[in-house]
Amino acid sequence: MVKNIVILGAGFAGLKVTQDLTKKLKDPNYNITLIEKSDVHLYRADLYEVATAFNQKITKECLTKLRNTIATPITELVDTNRVKLIKDEVVKIKSREILLKKGKPVKYDYLVVALGSITNYFKIPGLEKYSLPLKDIQDGIAINCHLDQHLQSLWEKKSQKEVNIVIGGGGATGVETATELTSAYKKLCKKYDYPYKKIHIHIIEGQKMLGGMDAKGTKIIKARLKELNVKVHFKSFITKVTAKEITIKDAPEKLPYDILIWTGGVKSNPVVGSKPIEVRPTLQSKDAPSIFAAGDNAFYPDPQNPKQRLPMLARTAFDQGSLIAENIIRNIKGKKLKNYKHASLIYILPLGGRFALLKTQKHLISGRLIWYLRRLIFLKYSLAILPFWKGLRKWAHGTKIFTEND
Ligand SMILES: Cc1cc2nc3c(=O)[nH]c(=O)nc-3n(C[C@H](O)[C@H](O)[C@H](O)COP(=O)(O)OP(=O)(O)OC[C@H]3O[C@@H](n4cnc5c(N)ncnc54)[C@H](O)[C@@H]3O)c2cc1C
Structure with a gap:
């Protein structure tokens, strides 16, 4: 049978x-x-790149290209003569x-x-309603569009207000997103002629560690965040979110925000x-x-x-x-x-631009070469799941789009 x-x-x-x-x-x-x-298989490790990639214009074609960097139709990956695929x-x-x-x-x-x-969302009041998650491809695309539209609307109003972009959660996803946002905003600010010094990127983290690293790794990450001017609120727990403010346990004041990305x-x-x-x-x-x-x-x-x-x-x-x-x-x-x-x-954490940190059981190494090594890991993965030329094209396509704001 x-x-x-x-x-x-x-x-x-x-x-x-x-x-x-x-x-x-x-x-x-x-x-x-x-x-x-879903219709697609997703390489989630590069979702932060999708969220922060630069688009000169937000068009349907452009967003499809962005989606294709890390999402691959399942029908291209599975032999439907042998496998019954049920969507x-x-x-x-x-x-x-x-x-x-x-x-x-x-x-x-x-x-x-x-x-x-x-x-x-840890049942935190208002968090799910007001934050943007980063888990699926549509989340990455939604954040990307939102960052652009937000700055565009300030430009249209001729506003030059201070802008607070808050990342909830200082794990790997939070750190890689926050650091890459600095490059994204440099480009976006040029596009909308907005003063970059008015953009403030924050990470809110419950623990003392960052990026899923130990104390040594956290030290390197902290130095990089300082260099990129990202502010970290350590030992801070979000207890409530409204449309405009974040309440942090024991903090004397609420933190006003423009965009809250939840990676916690x-x-x-x-x-x-x-x-x-x-x-x-x-x-x-x-x-x-x-x-x-x-x-x-x-x-x-x-x-x-x-x-x-x-x-x-x-x-x-x-x-x-x-x-x-x-x-x-x-x-x-x-x-x-x-x-x-x-x-x-081995674990590699991207830290903005073409810079990343590598952690093995014994070593911690950071620098540009590590970022290229991470791209090679994606190449290896693409070639493992796709035929050679398709895998190579996918890798090259993503590398081109992701490095445009580096
Ligand atoms: C933003 C982000 C960044 C990450 N970065 C890294 C990284 O840099 N390095 C790393 O090693 N790991 C990273 N991870 C973790 C890694 O992606 C996960 O551990 C990995 O995807 C788990 O693989 P999986 O096969 O268990 O689940 P997934 O890869 O998540 O696959 C689950 C699949 O099930 C489908 N599905 C879910 N529910 C249903 C349902 N009810 N019915 C039908 N289908 C369903 C989903 O659509 C999905 O295709 C990251 C995760 C996230 C969210």
């Missing part, structure tokens, strides 16, 4: 499982189904079947849960539950061995700190997707499943 392998989500993990199964599982007795709500939203995972928003339920024998995470956290996808799925070393769910979970949806203990999960990173999701494809095939063939081995990763 034909069996169904169903993959939920075409992000870093889900796409990798689908592509590997397509290549390695030729047995027609196994159907492969991929369910994804729909998963609303519930049941034992043996998946419920969808629009379509009929889908039965599964093997399930891969790779739906990623969602923005966490993500949480488990509600379809998966309030917590990620606890997995065995084989990445099978502890509760149901025919269900595998990967990436942001999998709770896999961090070898450095076993009470914590592994950091939510693209490379982890990609590697776990690769192992899950292999383990499904092993299971079908009656072979012993392999355990996930977490490789210690």
Whole structure:
């Protein structure tokens, strides 16, 4: 009897499982189904570049080009002769079947849960209503348009007021966005003849660390932020947001703002539950061995700190997707499943313009070369998921657009 392998989500993990199964599982007795709500697969690591890229004119064509830097139609990535692609939203995972928003339920024998995470607003009053999130491609495009329109409207009113751009959250996304905004605003200010000295970029961060780094890394980031004139409010918790002001716990005054970008956290996808799925070393769910979970949806203990999960990173999701494809095939063939081995990763944090910081277990190195190294990582990824020329073109296209304001 034909069996169904169903993959939920075409992000870093889900796409990798689908592509590997397509290549390695030729047995027609196994159907492969991929369910994804979006038309595109997204390279989220460069969302901050999309949010801050410079456009001489905001046109539909220009925004499509911008979107194509990091978003790739799933139909270009998946062999639809082998994979049944369902564009729909998963609303519930049941034992043996998946419920969808629009379509009929889908039965599964093997399930891969790779739906990623969602923005966490921590129930802070006004935050979701008044801030711009940075999680999906439409968020990046919306921020990009908003920055332009905001300055355009000041130029139209002939206003030269002080402008406060606030980034909520000083993790990696917050820091890379804030630093790149300085380059973006230099260009935008020229475009609208606005004095750059009137633009103030702030980061509001609850802890003392920045960019997901330790004290040493934070020191380098602080120096870079100082050089770029980005103000950091450490140990500051946002407690309320209104249309014009941010209330920060214990701060004597409210912070007025023009644009608030929220990068302060993500949480488990509600379809998966309030917590990620606890997995065995084989990445099978502890509760149901025919269900595998990967990436942001999998709770896999961090070898450095076993009470914590592994950091939510693209490379982890990609590697776990690769192992899950292999383990499904092993299971079908009656072979012993392999355990996930977490490789210690290098981590690169862009810090505005062509400058970035690299962190390994032993080293911290910063500079222009590191920024180029990060672009090479995207090239490697593009070539892994796309045919050679398409992958190369995508990389070159993004590099051209992203370096225009550096
Ligand atoms: C702004 C930002 C910057 C980041 N930068 C970096 C970085 O520099 N380096 C790094 O390593 N990591 C980075 N990350 C983290 C990294 O992107 C995630 O850890 C990674 O994407 C997780 O992969 P995944 O496959 O679990 O989920 P995702 O890649 O998020 O994929 C989930 C997929 O599921 C789909 N989906 C969600 N819900 C449903 C539903 N109900 N029905 C159907 N489909 C659904 C989504 O559309 C998406 O395609 C960043 C994340 C963000 C948000």
